[in-house]
Amino acid sequence: DQQVKQNSPSLSVQEGRISILNCDYTNSMFDYFLWYKKYPAEGPTFLISISSIKDKNEDGRFTVFLNKSAKHLSLHIVPSQPGDSAVYFCAASVDPRKISSGSARQLTFGSGTQLTVLP
Amino acid sequence: DAGVTQSPTHLIKTRGQQVTLRCSPKSGHDTVSWYQQALGQGPQFIFQYYEEEERQRGNFPDRFSGHQFPNYSSELNVNALLLGDSALYLCASSLAGPRSNQPQHFGDGTRLSIL
Numbered sequence: 001d002q003q004v005k006q007n008s009p010s011l012s013v014q015e016g017r018i019s020i021l022n023c024d025y026t027n028s029m030f031d032y033f034l035w036y037k038k039y040p041a042e043g044p045t046f047l048i049s050i051s052s053i054k055d056k057n058e059d060g061r062f063t064v065f066l067n068k069s070a071k072h073l074s075l076h077i078v079p080s081q082p083g084d085s086a087v088y089f090c091a092a093s094v095d096p097r098k099i100s101s102g103s104a105r106q107l108t109f110g111s112g113t114q115l116t117v118l119p
Numbered sequence: 120d121a122g123v124t125q126s127p128t129h130l131i132k133t134r135g136q137q138v139t140l141r142c143s144p145k146s147g148h149d150t151v152s153w154y155q156q157a158l159g160q161g162p163q164f165i166f167q168y169y170e171e172e173e174r175q176r177g178n179f180p181d182r183f184s185g186h187q188f189p190n191y192s193s194e195l196n197v198n199a200l201l202l203g204d205s206a207l208y209l210c211a212s213s214l215a216g217p218r219s220n221q222p223q224h225f226g227d228g229t230r231l232s233i234l
Contacts (some may be wrong), residue, residue, distance in 0.1 A: 004161075036224055043209055043225035044162070051220065066210070089161050096175075096215070103174040104150040104215040107223060109161030 003027045004092050006110035013117050019077040021113050023090035026071060030092040032105065035064060035075045038087045038112070047088075048075070081118045086111045121146060123212050123226035131232045132200050140195040140229045144212030150174075151193035152223065153185060156207040168193050169215045197231075205233045 005024045013019045021035075031052040036044035050057040050064045050073070057064050063076045077084055090110045096103035124143045132138050146150050150169045154162035164177035168187035187193045191212075197204055207230050211223040 006161075034218060036225075041227070043227045044225065046222040049222055091161075099175060103169060104152065104167060104213040105173050105220075105223070106152065106164050106167060106177070107154075107162070107211075108164065109154075111159070111161045 001026075002107050002111075003030075004090060004110040006088075006090060006113050008113050009111070010114040011117065013080045015082055015117055018071070018114055019080045019084065019117065020042050021075040021077075021088050021090075021115065023073050023075075023110050024071060025073075025092050026109075027092070027094070028071070029094045029098065030108075032093050033064070033066060033073050033097050034091045034093075034107070036089045036091060037084075038089060042061045042078075044089060077115075080115075082117045082119050085115060085117050087114050100119075121226050123210055125208075125210050125226035125229050127229060128227070129221075129230045133234050134200055134202060136200050137196065137198045138200060138231060140197075140208050140210075141192065141232070142194045142195070142210030142212075142226060144210075145224045148212035148214055148224070149191055150213045150215045151187060151191065152211045152213065153177075153193070153195045154165060154209040154211065156209055156228070158206075162209055165195070174215075200233050202233050205231060207231075 034049040035047040036046045091107040093105040152167040153165040156162040166176040184220045209228045213223040
């Protein structure tokens, strides 16, 4: 049972245009969401996060939107650059205090979307 | 400021063998989590260590075990290796407790191949 889903395995976008990556989740206890970018032969690199008390968070060219009623989040990249070509993972987590004391967050990942930005 | 480091980068084993993977967390972090990433999938949570104890565990058999040392570094051990254990094993470090609302930082992983 996949709690976090990225239904688009791949996305191609022209350089300078907007890239929109989508993610859906089913667990209503998730309260913290993150996007990671992964290049081949490297580990995931943190991009941006959002808490469930917000519906938008911006950091430079990256904006994450959260729609709690639809259990949907999206990552917008504007403008897209060829260096943005990578696999993007969304991840979600539950407040660790609801699971066990002294814990950190456990991340549940989607299956990823390969973004290709064409020059 | 060193980030998360993992060793080795690549490893080839045969079925039935045992393997140990190592991880040093980012400076200042006290918690280590391990993830398995199979080809074409997202990382899956194996377990998490804090204060040298396993605090949370994902849906993995007890062939997967771990350890955390006083300097916060960690090991992942897998016994009786199966072909299906072939994957990229990622270590992530973070902070526990009230400072947990910060992102986990990942190492570059260990690519384990089972023949």
